[in-house]
Amino acid sequence: MTQSLRRSTALMGLPLIAISLLALTSSSWLPASTSLLPPGALAPSARERMIARQVGSMLEEAHFSKTKIDDPMSSRIMDKYLDALDGQRSYLLASDIAEFEPQRMRFDDMIRTGDLDPAYGMFARFQQRNRERVRYAIGLLEREPDFSSEETFAFDRDKAPWAATSAELDDLWRKRVKNDALSLMLAGKSWPEAREVLRTRYERVLKRVDQIKPEEVFETVMNAYARTYDPHSSYFSPRNSEEYKIQMSLNYEGIGASLQLIDDYITIMNLIEGGPAAVAGTLSVKDRITAVGQGSSGPLTDVVGWRIDDVVQLIRGKGNTVVRLQILPVGAAPGSPEKTLQFTRGKVTLEAQAARKVIKSVKRDGRDLKVAVINVPGFYSDYDAARAGDENYRSTTNDVRRLLAEARKENINGLVLDLRANGGGFLPEAQSLTGLFIDQGPVVQVAFANGEKEVLDDTVKGTAYDGPLVVLVDRFSASASEIFAGAIQDYHRGVIVGQRTFGKGTVQNLMPMSRWSSRPVNGQLTITIGKFYRVTGESTQHRGVEPDVTLPSAIGLKDVGESALEDALPWDRIQGAKFAPARAYETDLTKIVAAENHRQVKDADYRWLVEDVGVATALRNQKTLSLNLEQRRTERNKFEAERLARENTRRAAHDLPPLKSIDEMKPDDLPDVQLEQAIEIVADLVTPAPAKTASAK
DSSP, X not given: OTTHHHHSOOBTTSOOOOOOXXXXXXXXXXXXXXXXXXXXOOOOOHHHHHHHHHHHHHHHHHSTTOOOOOHHHXXXXXXXXXXXXXXXXXXXXXXXXXXXXXXXXTHHHHHHHOOOHHHHHHHHHHHHHHHHHHHHHHXXXXXXOOXXXXXXXXXXXXXXXXXXXXXXXXXXXXXXXXXXXXXXXXXXXXXXXXXXXXXXXXXXXXXXXXXXXXXXXXXXXXXXXXXXXXXXXXXEOHHHHHHHHHHHTTOSEEOOEEEEXXXXXXXXXXXXXXXXXXXXXXXXXXXXXXXXXXXXXXXXXXXXXXXXXXXXXXXXXXXXXXXXXEEEOTTOOTTSOOXXXXXXXXXXXXXXXXXXXXXEEEEETTEEEEEEEEEOOOBOBOHHHHHTTOTTOOBHHHHHHHHHHHHHHTTOSEEEEEOTTOOOBBXXXXXXXXXXXXXXXXXXXXXXXXXXXXXXXXXXXXXXXXXXXXXXXXXXXXXXXXXXXXXXXXXXXXXXXXXXXXXXXXXXXXXXXXXXXXXXXXXXXXXXXXXXXXXXXXXXXXXXXXXXXXXXXXXXXXXXXXXXXXXXXXXXXXXXXXXXXXXXXXXXXHHHHHHHHHHHXXXXXXXXXXXXXXXXXXXXXXXXXXXXXXXXXXXXXXXXXXXXXXXXXXXXXTTOOOOSSGGGOOGGGSOOHHHHHHHHHHHHHHSOSSOOOXXXX
């Protein structure tokens, strides 16, 4: 595989080269048992039983770990499956789990024979409990809860024990319904209005329970196997395979976001660079959509409990039309203040993904320094134009090279390369972009499941820029971003600033389950086939890239990143590649860090950010909610008052007039503190004398 990675369209997380399925298409399989399937229950088709055996074989043969599906893994797969069914342990009883226990060592046999009925039987029981719980919730709406009582709701139950009795679940759901109603009342609804919203919501959930299709159950079962290997290996059903193709082709009208249904909430899982949502910068991964509205003033439709494809249809629409999303922010507890975001639908295009430049100024020691800021939202390439021989085809490297040439003409003193929220992209672009800043040498190493290793080099002589460089990263900087940042750090070519990166150091291959069809009629499997390693031999997997200068961030390390994902492949190291640092840094990093620490005390924007991060961290750590209406109102009013006070303190330091309410706070008016500090650090590199108070403009 020496040249295969370079020759392929190596989009990280997308297809590389499909393996042969000749050994996986045997038509012999054992007859299925029906002992665990009650009358009328969903059951796998003959085709799905065959596909299951293919999935098992492909995972064992192609996955980087080369792990066999045996009894110990069978136990982990069952736990993963139960977590997918009832991750918050709000439906199934301890007695159900005990009844499932004899199947714990059968999951390895199921995938080999295609006899998936035990897993479908477990789903049938979950479906039964789901109906029972939702019907109970609807019944509770006949009577208004006592909102004056002193009790709490523990909403985070992923580590809680399974309920021992139905009475225990009844009490849990009584509190859940009360909290749902209380959340609506805090948003201004009366009890009768909240009751009708919840009745409609719960009846919709009940209807959805009965609309689940066998292929949805099959996808859930297969993903229990794939994601036990690692969180980036997945099975896509034929329908979701087509959806995946649409999203990755960047050719549809919408807002450019990938969604997933988690605990009845439609959750943002990914923002596609260049899409309206990513460009707006107001929507975050793990935000939950609670309602969707059409146009700038149309009514909001509650979508909690909806099927994901129905919500997708509400969000998608003709280009240049407006859609509004009501959002429960990432990390916020149920009932926390929601926000409404407005987007203009548009086609996701390569042009919208493109790197862009601004020139900032900063005063230092009586000098006006010019700092170029180049934002790189993704590692992209117009592959078709490149193949056609167009020398000016759009790509990350070509665009950044052009922007650097423009910046040099403006006599810049330094450069910030902003890779925040850059989730990766084409591997060759990370390789060639690094080459703009180093003069030849290895950039990254790749190890494959078969034991082969490949060193990817920058072979182009010379650099496009050799001045002071800061690379700004955050927890959402992943994959190709980490390769670039790691190489710049290892070559001592620049200072990495911000937050520890995501830690995704793996390569995925997209493998169709149908050899003979151009359409994914049997679905497709994404398998992790390799790992990336820095030139030092250290993996970026799991640990990410540690910044040289750490800045505060509202993104929680425990909530986001590879280390926050179950069954992530571990960090390790291999032998380093031969390389020579582009130049040894004359600036002592300890002085850079000391100067940054000095600014923390003096800079009002920095203090504002630190305080906001502290509040966000406290909210993420909250595990229970009061169910007393007046207490919740008091808590919300206090939260809003403290937020307003923090903003007005910051504004006063800049001689700006105070705001009267948080409704006057506009995202565009708030400072980008991390970028401001990155610019200051460039100034530290240019003028390494003891830092003085300064502010970017």
